[in-house]
Amino acid sequence: MIEGARWRKWAFFYLPMALFLLFLLFPFYWMVITSVRPDGELYRPWNSINYNPFWTWKPTWDHVRYLFEETLFASWLWNTTFIALASTAISLVCGVFAGYALSRLNFPFAGSLGTGIFITYLVPQTLLFIPLAEIIRNYRLGDTPWSLILTYPTFLIPFCTWLMMGYFKAVPKELEECARIDGASRWQAMLYIVIPVAIPGILSAGIFAFTLSWNEFIYALVFLSSPEQKTVPVGVTSELIRGDVFFWGPLMAGALLGSIPVAIAYSFFVEHYVAGLTGSVKG
Amino acid sequence: MAIAETQVYMPPAPRPKLRLLEDERWLALVLLVPTLVLLGMFIAYPFVRGILLSVTNSRVGVPGEFVGLANFYKIFNDGIFRTSVYNTFLYTGVTTVFKLALGLWLAMLLNRNFRGKAFTRAFILLPFIIPTVLSTFAWKWMFDPTFSVLNWLLYHFGLITGRINWLGDPDLAMISIIIVNIWRGVPFYAISLLAGLQTISPELGEAAAIDGARPWQRFWYITWPLLLPVTMVVVLFSVIQTFADFQIVYVMTGGGPANATHLFATYAYQIGIGTGLLSEGAAISLAMFPVLFLVVIIQLLYIRRVEVR
Numbered sequence: 080m081i082e083g084a085r086w087r088k089w090a091f092f093y094l095p096m097a098l099f100l101l102f103l104l105f106p107f108y109w110m111v112i113t114s115v116r117p118d119g120e121l122y123r124p125w126n127s128i129n130y131n132p133f134w135t136w137k138p139t140w141d142h143v144r145y146l147f148e149e150t151l152f153a154s155w156l157w158n159t160t161f162i163a164l165a166s167t168a169i170s171l172v173c174g175v176f177a178g179y180a181l182s183r184l185n186f187p188f189a190g191s192l193g194t195g196i197f198i199t200y201l202v203p204q205t206l207l208f209i210p211l212a213e214i215i216r217n218y219r220l221g222d223t224p225w226s227l228i229l230t231y232p233t234f235l236i237p238f239c240t241w242l243m244m245g246y247f248k249a250v251p252k253e254l255e256e257c258a259r260i261d262g263a264s265r266w267q268a269m270l271y272i273v274i275p276v277a278i279p280g281i282l283s284a285g286i287f288a289f290t291l292s293w294n295e296f297i298y299a300l301v302f303l304s305s306p307e308q309k310t311v312p313v314g315v316t317s318e319l320i321r322g323d324v325f326f327w328g329p330l331m332a333g334a335l336l337g338s339i340p341v342a343i344a345y346s347f348f349v350e351h352y353v354a355g356l357t358g359s360v361k362g
Numbered sequence: 363m364a365i366a367e368t369q370v371y372m373p374p375a376p377r378p379k380l381r382l383l384e385d386e387r388w389l390a391l392v393l394l395v396p397t398l399v400l401l402g403m404f405i406a407y408p409f410v411r412g413i414l415l416s417v418t419n420s421r422v423g424v425p426g427e428f429v430g431l432a433n434f435y436k437i438f439n440d441g442i443f444r445t446s447v448y449n450t451f452l453y454t455g456v457t458t459v460f461k462l463a464l465g466l467w468l469a470m471l472l473n474r475n476f477r478g479k480a481f482t483r484a485f486i487l488l489p490f491i492i493p494t495v496l497s498t499f500a501w502k503w504m505f506d507p508t509f510s511v512l513n514w515l516l517y518h519f520g521l522i523t524g525r526i527n528w529l530g531d532p533d534l535a536m537i538s539i540i541i542v543n544i545w546r547g548v549p550f551y552a553i554s555l556l557a558g559l560q561t562i563s564p565e566l567g568e569a570a571a572i573d574g575a576r577p578w579q580r581f582w583y584i585t586w587p588l589l590l591p592v593t594m595v596v597v598l599f600s601v602i603q604t605f606a607d608f609q610i611v612y613v614m615t616g617g618g619p620a621n622a623t624h625l626f627a628t629y630a631y632q633i634g635i636g637t638g639l640l641s642e643g644a645a646i647s648l649a650m651f652p653v654l655f656l657v658v659i660i661q662l663l664y665i666r667r668v669e670v671r
Contacts (some may be wrong), residue, residue, distance in 0.1 A: 096471050099464075100482070103489055103549065106500040110512065113503060125514040126525065132511045166396065173400065176393035187386040194662065196397070199405050201599075201658050203606030205627035206651065209634040209644045210412035211404065226628045233404045236397050268382045294493045297627070301635055312495040327503055334496035345491045349484045352491075357549070357557035 113143050114332035118313075121328055142328035143336070152333060155314035158192040161338065163223050166231035171281060172289050174239025175233060179269055181240065182247040191333030193244070200237030206295050212301045227310070228304040229351050231292045236289075239284040242358045247273060253330060283355035293341045303344040311337035416645040433645035445647065446624040449536065450650075453625060456545045464544065465551020470585075472552065473559045483553070489538045490549040498613040501542045505529055505614070519575060532622035535615050539623060539657040542610050549598060559585070582594030591664075598661040602654055626650045 113121065115138040123130050180186070180195045211230065212221075220226040250273050258268040274281075289313040299313045306318055316334040319326045345352055384388045416433055420426025437454060472483055473661015478573045489497060504511050504550060505528040516522045529535045570580050608627035611617060617624040617632055624632070 090470060092474070092476075094528050095467065096482075097424075098470070099468050099548075100485070102545065103486055106497055106504065106545070107488060107492070108506055110497075110500045112387075113500075124508050125510055126517065130514060137585055170398075170423075172647075173397040178395040180390040180393040180582065184386045184393075184402075186387040186389040189390070192394070196401070198658055199401055201602055201654070201661070202405060203602060203650075205606045205608045205630070206654065207405065207408040207412060208646055209630065209640055210408040210415050210646055212635070213415070213640065214404075214408055214411060229400070230404050232400050236400060254630070265386070267388055283499065290491055290558060296493070296495050297631070315499070316495060325503075325519055326508075330504065334499050337496050338492040340492065341491060343486070345487075346484065349480075349487075352487070353553060353557075356487075356553055 081163040100350045103284060106214070108134065109167050110335045110338075114335050115139060116328065117141065118328060122353045124141055142332040145326075146332050146336070147327045150329070150333075151307050151309075151314065152311075152336070153326045154195075155309050156337070158224060158308065158312040159293060159312075160339070162227045163289050163340025164326050165224075166235060167285055168238050169228065170232040170235035171285055173236045175241040175243050175274060175281060177236065178245055179273065183273070185254075195235050196240050199233070200241060202234070204234060204295070205294070208297050208301050210213040210290045211298070215302050221302060222304050222308050224308065227285060227292075227295070227299055230298055230302075231295060234295075235288040235291060239288060242287075242355060243280055245358055246277040250276045278356075279351065279354070282348060283351040283358065286344060286352050287355035289344055290352070369496060381393070389607035406511060412460070412644045412648055415641050416648050418429050418641050422640060423483075426641060433642050437642065437646055437649065439640045442621045442624060443623065443629060443649075446626055447649075449623060450534070450605060450625045453543065453607070454601055456540050456602055457547060457604055458597060459539075460544045461547040461594070461600060464548045466555055466589075466593075468548060469555035470581075472556050481593050486555055487549045488552075489571075493592045494546060495613055497546070498542055501538075501545070502529070502614050505538050520569050522566055529598045529615055530619055532619060535619060535623045539611055539614050543604065543607065546610070547600060547604070550600065554596045555589065555592060558589050560599075562588045572638075594664055595661070598657055602657055605653060605657075606650060 110136060112133065115135050117139045118139070118141075120131075121134055125132070134243065177196065181189060182197070214263070215221050215226045215230070220229065254276070255272055256345045260271045263271070278310045294312075296311075296312050299310045300316070303309050303313060303315060306314065311333070315330060315337060319330045367565070385390060391615060417430060418426040419429045419432070421504065427665060451535065468486070473477070474485070487545060503509075507513070507525055507527040507530060510526075513522065513525055516526070528538050566584050566588075567580050570584055575583070606627055608631065609623060611625050611628045612631070615623045617628045622627075626649060630643045631648035633639050
């Protein structure tokens with residue numbers, strides 16, 4: 080802790096920390112309070128006398144009910160979950176295999192392949208979405224969950240591979256050699272010896288990939304068109320805004336409910352998530 | 363112990379089908395095929411398609427024919443495109459400076475021992491975890507000119523007298539977008555830099571303190587140089603993501619008012635998907651490529667240099 084007088088501790092630690100927390104968390108508070116606030120209070124101009132921004136005495140479930148009864152929110156939730164889980168599973172399998180090959184096997188072009196995968200990790204989705212939309216249409220994948228399940232791995236696999244390479248490098252070679260002397264094949268040594276040791280890494284990659292695919296927006300926006308196929312971010316954006324009219328209550332309720340699954344998944348694996356985040360940066 | 367146990371599961375000899383996999387090169391090939399197929403189909407191929415698309419005049423449903431560099435010529439003479447180029451550099455530059463400064467400050471705060479540290483750290487990452495589009499809607503609602511809580515706050519602190527139309531004025535709209543991006547990016551910087559800080563031995567700082575170094579000197583001569591490798595990688599990552607950002611602008615302003623806040627990606631979307639001029643949209647997207655390429659090269663060179671050392 081900071082040495083010296085108590086006021087120094089307040090001025091240089093508690094105050095800045097409190098301001099950071101306020102800045103970073105206030106929008107979520109705003110989301111929560113808006114989603115339970117009745118419309119009469121919601122659309123009261125900020126300079127009117129009885130504007131009470133931070134609290135409501137008449138909380139209501141109307142917005143949440145509207146979301147589930149008048150929109151396809153439940154389907155969007157299901158779509159997002161399914162797409163996120165499927166693309167995470169594909170990416171984990173690919174990433175673990177590729178990470179193993181690149182970090183533990185000797186073969187020609189291993190180095191340049193690793194660099195190539197690292198470069199694709201840095202390709203943003205917005206660079207390729209237009210030609211990709213055309214390709215998706217040509218493969219007749221447009222407006223199906225498969226358009227996303229197959230394209231999300233493009234930004235998840237490089238990350239998973241990169242992270243897994245780090246974990247695999249840390250597994251001692253002797254462990255695998257022992258198994259091979261005992262008669263295990265390379266394949267078995269990988270499956271039963273090396274991969275189990277790297278399970279924390281797989282969890283980190285998995286939770287990170289799950290949040291990334293839950294977060295993805297532009298591919299889902301471009302590839303999906305019918306309301307019942309949409310994911311939460313796209314559905315909320317396109318179905319709760321009519322022209323210039325924003326349905327702020329349901330919109331915020333949707334934003335809140337659409338964030339909860341990923342927040343829960345995150346809260347169970349905070350440590351793994353942080354390991355994944357920092358691992359993805361340091362490589 | 364673990365090895366002794368695993369013996370139980372192992373048959374005496376590998377099955378014949380798997381014998382080929384005993385060769386490292388074959389095993390590597392088999393393991394890499396799924397990745398290479400997916401990345402080839404959905405990254406390499408679209409990249410080539412994008413380049414081919416950008417030199418034609420195709421629209422939605424119309425194949426189009428070769429027009430050379432006409433699309434690029436057209437966009438470089440397009441006022442809105444020039445504005446988006448300027449905006450993108452401004453947006454990336456300003457947000458990166460703020461994200462780095464605030465992120466580093468927050469990381470240093472988190473690098474102390476205090477009660478509720480793990481809890482605080484978990485909460486701080488929320489803006490980064492929650493889908494950006496959804497949290498950006500909360501910001502858009504906070505910036506609403508008529509119902510804005512920000513106006514209410516500023517008014518009650520006596521900073522403004524009338525209403526501020528945050529998203530209706532080009533400069534204020536740009537500032538609003540920059541604020542949201544900083545909000546979303548600070549946690550990423552803070553947590554990544556915190557990981558870097560934790561690898562620095564506190565003894566170094568203590569030794570310097572004994573020698574009479576002031577806190578600022580300790581930061582500048584010890585922490586900062588040791589943190590530089592992590593900082594570089596974090597900044598380069600973030601620059602790429604920010605440069606190619608789409609979601610925040612799409613939700614906050616849609617590129618408005620009067621196309622004043624477009625970035626590369628949102629303008630490419632508006633032209634390519636909104637108006638259906640696929641080839642021109644592809645050209646706008648690809649115009650990002652030289653800058654991204656440069657950043658990637660710097661990153662690769664930097665990582666190599668660090669590894670060699």
